[in-house]
Amino acid sequence: MSGWHVTGGEVLRGGSFAAGDLALVGESIAAVPPAGARRLDATGLLVLPGLVDIHGDAHERALQPRPGIGFPPALALRDTAAQLLACGITTAFLGVTLSWEPGLRSLGMWRALMAALDEVGPLPLDLRVHCRFEADNLDALDDALAGIAAGRIHLLGFNDHTPSILKKLGNAKELAKYAGRAGLSPDEFRDLIERVAARRPEVPAARARMAAAAAAAGIPMLSHDDATLEDRALYRDLGARLCEFPMAEAVAADARAHGEAVVMGAPNVVRGGSHLGWASAAPLAERGLVTILASDYHWPALLEAPFAMARRGRLSLAEAWTLVSANPAAAAGLTDRGALHPGMRGDVVIVDPAGPRVLACFVAGEAAFLAGDAVARLRP
Structure with a gap:
């Protein structure tokens, strides 16, 4: 069986970097390279577990x-895949917002x-x-439940942006922003959100149905933009064990105490x-209050962030890398990646x-991205 032999690099294993080689056989990391393996000279380079992005919506x-x-x-998806690999992201959870808004975040776009x-x-x-899933998007509940049942949804996020949008309707600039994203006039958008808000009493039952379906399917759940301890407790009771973008x-x-x-x-x-x-993420990560970093709206930031953390001098690069690989993999239930041990998935x-x-990305043991100077490092 052919494979890859990455030689001469600084390999991240066991929480630290050490000069060494890495072998890929089939879809996995191996102890030794097979005969006839293609060789990549990684002298002067870092060999790292692939980035795992638990929330990225730059595809929008x-x-x-x-x-x-x-x-x-x-x-858009083909372009997104190319961008992700060029940023070192080998596992990506597309943050697809299923909202009551028309246009970019609509039910129609979800289906497309x-x-x-x-x-x-x-x-x-x-x-x-x-x-x-936006809490007030009651008309899309059946689609979301069908997606869970069909295995099309791999992570369920509970969003609830309607109250904050309602508070901004008096600001003409903010209203125009939301209306433009939805392809509506400001007056049309105002009428729409008021109709949506009128069904607010139906939200708790719909949310509970979603949570039960996700739990039955073994899909991890997270809450988004928790502002208060009461918010976190509400979603914790629903089974959401990931707290995303806490506001305080x-x-x-x-969340960490639990x-x-x-x-x-x-x-x-x-x-x-x-x-x-x-809240500022870097000092919270240094204190252990933030355990995962996600690209959010900018794919390249996920690669840059652990280097930025290391430059602050409180976490080593090896420690900071867990925030973007091992920790998100574990939180998403992906126990086969996030480290470079033999038998693990060959995401490098x-x-x-x-x-x-x-310079290069390997996904399930195969070269998925090679920059020009990586090609020059290929050896017979």
């Missing part, structure tokens, strides 16, 4: 690069994306669906803080630390 810009300007979902995933066929990475440190601390994973955005780390003025990223820049 491939679907709609400008308000009202759309492209076919199949084209599900169809496009079938149309494009196998992609060169593990592409999964993180359904970000106390919420993150409460043994739950806490997710924040890699852009928050790279930019030095939240663009919304919420080779990085030039001077950038940092991805």
Whole structure:
């Protein structure tokens, strides 16, 4: 059986880097390379477990690069796969928002994306669906339940943005932003959200149905933008063991006290803080209150974030890498990846630390991305 032999790199194993080789046989990491293995010289490079992105929604810009300007979902997915691999992301949970809004986050777009995933066929990475279900989207409940039953949804997020949007309707700029995303006039959007909010009493029962279906299917659940301890308790009772983007440190601390994973955005780390003025991810990660970083709205930030954490001097790069590989894999129930031990899935990223820049990605033991200077490192 042919395979790969990555030689001369600094390999992350057992929580530290050491000079050594890495062998890939079939879909897995192996103890020794097979005869006839293709060789990649990784001298001067880092050999790391592939990035696992538990929440990324930058594919929305491939679907709609400008308000009202759309492209076919199949084209957007192919472009997204290429971008993800170039960023070292070998497992990606697309954060697909299933909202009551028309347009980019609508039920129609959800259905088109599900169809496009079938149309494009196998992609060169593990592409999964993180359904970000808006609480008031009662008309889409049957689609979401069907997606869970069919195994099309791999992670269920409980979103509830309607109350915050309602508070912003008096701000003409904010109203225009939401209306533009939905392809409506401001007055049309105002009428729509008021009709949606009128059905608010139906939300708890619908949410409970979703949670029960996800639990029965073994799908991890997370809550999104928890503002208070009461919010976290509500979703904890529903079975959501991941706390995503907590809006206050106390919420993150409460989640960790209950043994739950806490997710924040890699852009928050790279930019030095939240663009919304919420909690800052880097110091919380250093204190163990944030356990997972996600790309959120910017794929490249996921690779950059652990290097940024290491530059702060409180976590080593090896420690910071767990935030973007081993920890998200474990939280998503993917026990076969996130480390470079023999028998693990062969998801590997080779990085030039001077950038940092991805030179090569291997997914399930096969080369999925090779930059030009990686090709020059191939040896007979």
